[in-house]
Amino acid sequence: SSPLLEVKHLKKYFPVKGSRSANLKAVDDVSFYVNEGEVLGIVGESGCGKSTMGKTIIQLLSPTDGEILLNGENISTLSPKEVRQKRRDMQIIFQDPFSSLNPRMKVFKIIEEPLVNFGIGTKEERKQRVYEVANQVGLTKKQLERFPHEFSGGQRQRIGIARALVSNPKLIVADEPVSALDVSIQSQVLNIMKDLKKEMNLTYIFISHDLSVVHHFCDRIGVMYLGKLVEMADKHELFNNPKHPYTKALLSALPKSHPSKIKERIVLSGDVPNPANPPSGCTFHTRCPNCMEICKVTSPKLEKVGDKHEVSCLLYEEQMERLL
Ligand code: SF4
Ligand code: MG
Numbered sequence: 001s002s003p004l005l006e007v008k009h010l011k012k013y014f015p016v017k018g019s020r021s022a023n024l025k026a027v028d029d030v031s032f033y034v035n036e037g038e039v040l041g042i043v044g045e046s047g048c049g050k051s052t053m054g055k056t057i058i059q060l061l062s063p064t065d066g067e068i069l070l071n072g073e074n075i076s077t078l079s080p081k082e083v084r085q086k087r088r089d090m091q092i093i094f095q096d097p098f099s100s101l102n103p104r105m106k107v108f109k110i111i112e113e114p115l116v117n118f119g120i121g122t123k124e125e126r127k128q129r130v131y132e133v134a135n136q137v138g139l140t141k142k143q144l145e146r147f148p149h150e151f152s153g154g155q156r157q158r159i160g161i162a163r164a165l166v167s168n169p170k171l172i173v174a175d176e177p178v179s180a181l182d183v184s185i186q187s188q189v190l191n192i193m194k195d196l197k198k199e200m201n202l203t204y205i206f207i208s209h210d211l212s213v214v215h216h217f218c219d220r221i222g223v224m225y226l227g228k229l230v231e232m233a234d235k236h237e238l239f240n241n242p243k244h245p246y247t248k249a250l251l252s253a254l255p256k257s258h259p260s261k262i263k264e265r266i267v268l269s270g271d272v273p274n275p276a277n278p279p280s281g282c283t284f285h286t287r288c289p290n291c292m293e294i295c296k297v298t299s300p301k302l303e304k305v306g307d308k309h310e311v312s313c314l315l316y317e318e319q320m321e322r323l324l
Helices: 050-057 080-086 107-118 123-137 153-165 183-200 211-217 235-240 245-252 317-323
Strands: 005-015 023-034 039-043 065-070 090-093 171-175 203-208 220-225 228-234 303-306 309-311
Touching: 005 050, 023 050, 023 065, 023 228, 039 050, 039 211, 050 090, 050 171, 050 203, 090 153, 107 123, 107 153, 123 153, 123 183, 153 183, 183 211, 203 211, 211 235, 220 235, 220 245, 228 235, 228 245
Parallel strands: 039 203, 039 220, 090 171, 171 203
Antiparallel strands: 005 023, 005 065, 220 228, 228 309, 303 309
């Protein structure tokens, strides 16, 4: 069967202020798929384009180029009205539940709103559906009559999740859904998301800067750097057999207790370059401990290096052969 979501050569560029020709390439030619029922993790440092990619996939931003196929249908060319209907099938959970909830609306209305917007159900049916989903995330009927500011961070994220799930979507983009929460609350919220995945047969794209959270929650993991996917693999494969020097450095920064094969800390030199002015060749070359002369002039492409494993780095033979 075909994947639930396929992203092909997705690009999202933003114009750079004060420049006529420069673009900030937030997402630069990214291709991947997500199977139904799968959890795909996307990791990378802040500013690598992962949030922009998430928003572009669910069409909160329109792509500069490329295709987004949901169940085989290209949704990147739909009209704004068609996109709004499609959003019933794909929802987003944001990092900061507070700023994404209307402070003047009671929680019941907040959760009900997508149903109203999509024209789903009668008033009574909507009420039952809101109660049902509230119950699934652990909110009581009484709590639904309160306002967002009366809730803790973890409870607000439950509201955000209920709102995202009320319309029975297929695909959820979760953008750092637990990063703003205390560590003690994080696992509660992740467990709710796990339970709901089973109950509702959901598919997640789970965006995070935190590799240990991603390891806990995801089936496959994609690593992003400066708008590009640099490695994509099954999570066990990624942790046991990382290929890309950037992935190795990220893994080396995890606590020793973590099941990663990289035990020596790899400290990257320099900062992440300005995405409006990325380095030539391999965009990681300015920080790569394995940089070769050819890396400064040649951009690697994401290519298969094993079963369920792709990497974008000139160190790997397939890549070098292609160039010779
Ligand atoms: Fe490092 Fe070269 Fe591989 Fe880029 S292509 S990650 S610079 S070794
Ligand atoms: Mg972000």
